[in-house]
Amino acid sequence: xxxxxxxxxxxxxxxxxxxxxxxxxxxxxxxxxxxxxxxxxxxxxxxxxxxxxxxxxxxxxxxxxxxxxxxxxxxxxxxxxxxxxxxxxxxxxxxxxxxxxxxxxxxxxxxxxxxxxxxxxxxxxxxxxxxxxxxxxxxxxxxxxxxxxxxxxxxxxxxxxxxxxxxxxxxxxxxxxxxxxxxxxxxxxxxxxxxxxxxxxxxxxxxxxxxxxxxxxxxxxxxxxxxxxxxxxxxxxxxxxxxxxxxxxxxxxxxxxxxxxxxxxxxxxxxxxxxxxxxxxxxxxxxxxxxxxxxxxxxxxxxxxxxxxxxxxxxxxxxxxxxxxx
Amino acid sequence: xxxxxxxxxxxxxxxxxxxxxxxxxxxxxxxxxxxxxxxxxxxxxxxxxxxxxxxxxxxxxxxxxxxxxxxxxxxxxxxxxxxxxxxxxxxxxxxxxxxxxxxxxxxxxxxxxxxxxxxxxxxxxxxxxxxxxxxxxxxxxxxxxxxxxxxxxxxxxxxxxxxxxxxxxxxxxxxxxxxxxxxxxxxxxxxxxxxxxxxxxxxxxxxxxxxxxxxxxxxxxxxxxxxxxxxxxxxxxxxxxxxxxxxxxxxxxxxxxxxxxxxxxxxxxxxxxxxxxxxxxxxxxxxxxxxxxxxxxxxxxxxxxxxxxxxxxxxxxxxxxxxxxxxxxxxxxxxxxxxxxxxxxxxxxxxxxxxxxxxxxxxxxxxxxxxxxxxxxxxxxxxxxxxxxxxxxxxxxxxxxxxxxxxxxxxxxxxxxxxxxxxxxxxxxxxxxxxxxxxxxxxxxxxxxxxxxxxxxxxxxxxxxxxxxxxxxxxxxxxxxxxxxxxxxxxxxxxxxxxxxxxxxxxxxxxxxxxxxxxxxxxxxxxxxxxxxxxxxxxxxxxxxxxxxxxxxxxxxxxxxxxxxxxxxxxxxxxxxxxxxxxxxxxxxxxxxxxxxxxxxxxxxxxxxxxxxxxxxxxxxxxxxxxxxxxxxxxxxxxxxxxxxxxxxx
Numbered sequence: 011x012x013x014x015x016x017x018x019x020x021x022x023x024x025x026x027x028x029x030x031x032x033x034x035x036x037x038x039x040x041x042x043x044x045x046x047x048x049x050x051x052x053x054x055x056x057x058x059x060x061x062x063x064x065x066x067x068x069x070x071x072x073x074x075x076x077x078x079x080x081x082x083x084x085x086x087x088x089x090x091x092x093x094x095x096x097x098x099x100x101x102x103x104x105x106x107x108x109x110x111x112x113x114x115x116x117x118x119x120x121x122x123x124x125x126x127x128x129x130x131x132x133x134x135x136x137x138x139x140x141x142x143x144x145x146x147x148x149x150x151x152x153x154x155x156x157x158x159x160x161x162x163x164x165x166x167x168x169x170x171x172x173x174x175x176x177x178x179x180x181x182x183x184x185x186x187x188x189x190x191x192x193x194x195x196x197x198x199x200x201x202x203x204x205x206x207x208x209x210x211x212x213x214x215x216x217x218x219x220x221x222x223x224x225x226x227x228x229x230x231x232x233x234x235x236x237x238x239x240x241x242x243x244x245x246x247x248x249x250x251x252x253x254x255x256x257x258x259x260x261x262x263x264x265x266x267x268x269x270x271x272x273x274x275x276x277x278x279x280x281x282x283x284x285x286x287x288x289x290x291x292x293x294x295x296x297x298x299x300x301x302x303x304x305x306x307x308x309x310x311x312x313x314x315x316x317x318x319x320x321x322x323x324x325x326x327x328x329x330x331x332x333x334x335x336x
Numbered sequence: 337x338x339x340x341x342x343x344x345x346x347x348x349x350x351x352x353x354x355x356x357x358x359x360x361x362x363x364x365x366x367x368x369x370x371x372x373x374x375x376x377x378x379x380x381x382x383x384x385x386x387x388x389x390x391x392x393x394x395x396x397x398x399x400x401x402x403x404x405x406x407x408x409x410x411x412x413x414x415x416x417x418x419x420x421x422x423x424x425x426x427x428x429x430x431x432x433x434x435x436x437x438x439x440x441x442x443x444x445x446x447x448x449x450x451x452x453x454x455x456x457x458x459x460x461x462x463x464x465x466x467x468x469x470x471x472x473x474x475x476x477x478x479x480x481x482x483x484x485x486x487x488x489x490x491x492x493x494x495x496x497x498x499x500x501x502x503x504x505x506x507x508x509x510x511x512x513x514x515x516x517x518x519x520x521x522x523x524x525x526x527x528x529x530x531x532x533x534x535x536x537x538x539x540x541x542x543x544x545x546x547x548x549x550x551x552x553x554x555x556x557x558x559x560x561x562x563x564x565x566x567x568x569x570x571x572x573x574x575x576x577x578x579x580x581x582x583x584x585x586x587x588x589x590x591x592x593x594x595x596x597x598x599x600x601x602x603x604x605x606x607x608x609x610x611x612x613x614x615x616x617x618x619x620x621x622x623x624x625x626x627x628x629x630x631x632x633x634x635x636x637x638x639x640x641x642x643x644x645x646x647x648x649x650x651x652x653x654x655x656x657x658x659x660x661x662x663x664x665x666x667x668x669x670x671x672x673x674x675x676x677x678x679x680x681x682x683x684x685x686x687x688x689x690x691x692x693x694x695x696x697x698x699x700x701x702x703x704x705x706x707x708x709x710x711x712x713x714x715x716x717x718x719x720x721x722x723x724x725x726x727x728x729x730x731x732x733x734x735x736x737x738x739x740x741x742x743x744x745x746x747x748x749x750x751x752x753x754x755x756x757x758x759x760x761x762x763x764x765x766x767x768x769x770x771x772x773x774x775x776x777x778x779x780x781x782x783x784x785x786x787x788x789x790x791x792x793x794x795x796x797x798x799x800x801x802x803x804x805x806x807x808x809x810x811x812x813x814x815x816x817x818x819x820x821x822x823x824x825x826x827x828x829x830x831x832x833x834x835x836x837x838x839x840x841x842x843x844x845x846x847x848x849x850x851x852x853x854x855x856x857x858x859x860x861x862x863x864x865x866x867x868x869x870x871x872x873x874x875x876x877x878x879x880x881x882x883x884x885x886x887x888x889x890x891x892x893x894x895x896x897x898x899x900x901x902x903x904x905x906x907x908x909x910x911x912x913x914x915x916x917x918x919x920x921x922x923x924x925x926x927x928x929x930x931x932x933x934x935x936x937x938x939x940x941x942x943x944x945x946x947x948x949x950x951x952x953x954x955x956x957x958x959x960x961x962x963x964x965x966x967x968x969x970x971x972x973x974x975x976x977x978x979x980x981x982x983x984x985x986x
Contacts, residue, residue, distance in 0.1 A: 082505075
């Protein structure tokens with residue numbers, strides 16, 4: 011009850027503190043109006059200790075005791091300024107974010123820039139309950155902080171609001187700020203663990219070997235894989251280089267193995283997310299086998315091909331299937 | 337918090353060990369030897385733990401050690417409260433805390449314990465060296481706190497940063513020290529052990545008691561005169577007055593009925609001065625004879641000694657006035673006179689006989705008896721010495737007729753005894769005589785070796801008269817000082833000696849510094865604070881106005897510091913500023929620089945838009961790129977960039 015109230019209050023505060031409606035445009039500069047400062051637990055203990063020392067100094071009329079308390083009190087105030095300065099006017103902009111499969115971990119890269127001639131030390135960035143990332147930013151330099159968030163569902167995962175804080179230099183005060191950068195991570199559907207075999211049948215079932223690629227027109231070389239037929243090793247090319255890896259000749263053409271990964275090919279009993287998972291698994295398998303594969307989905311159609319561009323286009327289509335409607 | 341539970345690194349452990357060492361070393365003389373030994377063991381253990389990266393001792397062992405430490409302190413002092421036991425307990429906690437440095441919060445706890453120990457030192461001494469030592473301890477502790485936050489920088493850098501932060505804290509300290517509303521302590525009872533070992537006069541006087549004091553050059557009090565310093569022979573600082581004699585010791589009689597006001601009239605010129613009295617744990621205040629005013633919170637005993645309502649446990653400053661020529665006690669009560677005549681029933685037969693003879697010869701004529709006594713003392717050829725021989729049961733007789741060697745208490749006691757034997761009321765007055773003017777700051781310094789005892793006799797119609805029997809035999813004791821009066825070769829405290837002029841000069845300077853420290857730092861009390869504020873134009877300062885002024889001033893300092901700390905923010909990298917001017921010009925032509933764009937990529941794009949300026953754009957971008965990202969920018973690159981950008985008109 012109390013915990014939920016605290017959480018709600020905190021949420022309200024954060025929303026007020028952010029002021030802008032997320033996501034914020036880059037660069038996000040942490041101006042003094044959005045940096046907050048409060049004592050840490052150590053800071054409160056420090057203040058209580060100073061109070062006790064002051065009482066003792068008063069009771070025993072210790073002038074030097076007064077001086078000690080006042081010096082330490084001044085140190086506390088100076089610590090506030092230093093901590094505040096360590097964070098204020100840090101400038102942030104979103105960096106890269108590689109797509110991940112659902113169930114994996116999305117890694118959001120933030121570029122933090124320090125326009126000051128002094129180093130900024132021990133800044134901690136974290137998202138909710140995730141493990142904080144601690145970074146320093148050198149004078150007139152920038153540092154990349156990579157924040158990890160579990161990616162649960164396919165589609166676009168917006169970077170959650172992040173907290174950036176520091177207690178440097180004395181650990182007595184904490185300065186912090188919030189930011190909601192405009193950074194999204196594409197989350198592919200998780201490939202199904204158990205999927206029906208690749209749809210070999212149909213119009214495009216040509217060729218003879220499962221592991222084979224097309225055998226007609228030479229189209230290039232790639233690194234040899236254990237499953238490749240020894241017939242396709244590019245011995246001449248290997249012989250030209252010394253101690254180089256084995257290379258496999260690639261062939262394409264009308265007779266190259268082509269399959270269609272078809273949304274409709276799956277039975278009606280399979281629901282949408284499962285379909286997407288199975289399609290993702292098929293794509294990966296097809297890619298691994300060097301097949302030229304095409305994709306047929308209700309709204310998307312990809313011509314058969316093979317390669318990194320093809321698979322990212324395919325997975326992207328799966329990830330964003332009906333995404334707007336969700 | 338995740339941070340508070342981070343384990344303590346080796347470097348942090350070393351820092352904390354250094355802090356603990358700095359905080360506990362100055363307390364070694366104050367705590368029992370076994371505790372110092374145990375603490376040293378704990379420190380060595382800690383060092384070994386850090387060095388060898390051993391496991392921390394188990395919790396049950398630490399609990400046992402805490403119990404053992406507490407038991408040790410209780411056995412030693414019978415309590416854990418009070419000054420010394422409290423500090424001993426803190427030392428125990430600090431030593432054991434070092435053995436359980438698990439997380440960052442333990443580091444903070446250690447630092448706080450060290451701060452308490454620094455305060456603990458001040459309970460014993462607040463001299464300038466102590467203050468310097470405490471400053472160093474605070475510096476190391478602050479560096480340790482810095483290391484607890486970030487342990488990567490090397491020690492010198494941590495110390496430098498700590499020094500910088502403390503320097504920035506200094507203005508706050510000064511303001512708070514001067515303006516924070518002071519409260520006169522104590523807020524609660526002060527344990528009695530605070531003044532267990534202070535030397536000074538006591539309320540009894542027996543042969544040898546003042547001679548003992550003469551070995552101490554501790555300061556009893558300091559005096560600043562408003563006008564001229566009176567001649568040395570007039571500087572009789574009245575202390576406890578002793579009327580009761582038991583054959584060996586003189587004692588202060590518990591005088592009932594003290595005066596709230598001065599019971600005698602002023603005669604002649606008055607002397608104004610201010611006394612800064614060192615704490616001595618007794619009630620009495622010293623005043624030049626005879627006091628004309630009473631310090632606040634004090635009264636005058638029936639034998640004219642000002643006494644405070646509370647024991648003097650802190651350095652006390654009071655303004656005073658004296659009437660050197662005043663006459664007191666012309667109408668003395670019969671009871672007081674009776675007390676001043678009482679002698680034990682037996683003992684000292686020889687002096688008694690002589691006294692009785694004076695009585696029969698002169699009758700009630702006190703003045704004649706006094707003259708006879710002075711004459712008698714002069715003819716005895718008594719020797720004033722720091723090392724009088726031990727005396728048997730008849731102290732007066734043995735001193736006057738056998739050994740003939742004594743210190744001021746022998747003289748005063750014998751003289752008072754002689755007059756009482758002759759029926760003249762007399763009593764012993766203890767106090768200080770003389771003092772030495774420090775030429776550096778003009779203060780008269782009265783030290784323990786200036787302790788003295790003299791006699792006061794009552795003569796009908798003339799009241800109480802001060803007679804100094806020491807002066808009869810050793811007039812230079814009164815007219816100059818102790819060193820001039822005693823025979824050469826007797827052991828004198830260093831400062832009382834007449835030779836070693838340069839050392840005395842040095843000592844005078846040091847003493848002036850100490851006195852300034854005492855007056856302005858240690859003696860900065862509510863009274864002095866009010867005086868200071870009054871000179872600054874705040875008449876009647878109360879805590880509200882003081883808090884207001886304090887807040888305004890502290891706010892000002894804080895603003896200044898903030899401006900200083902954030903000053904760099906206003907200064908943009910000049911190359912970047914020039915580049916921004918350049919991009920602003922291009923933006924007017926519709927070519928907007930995107931912040932993520934590198935300068936060269938941007939230049940390429942801009943050149944495509946305005947091919948006429950392509951070359952110049954390329955040059956500027958190359959210059960800028962070299963300035964900002966290049967391995968070795970040329971010295972005049974920046975100037976070049978500026979002029980080229982200034983000349984660039986797309």
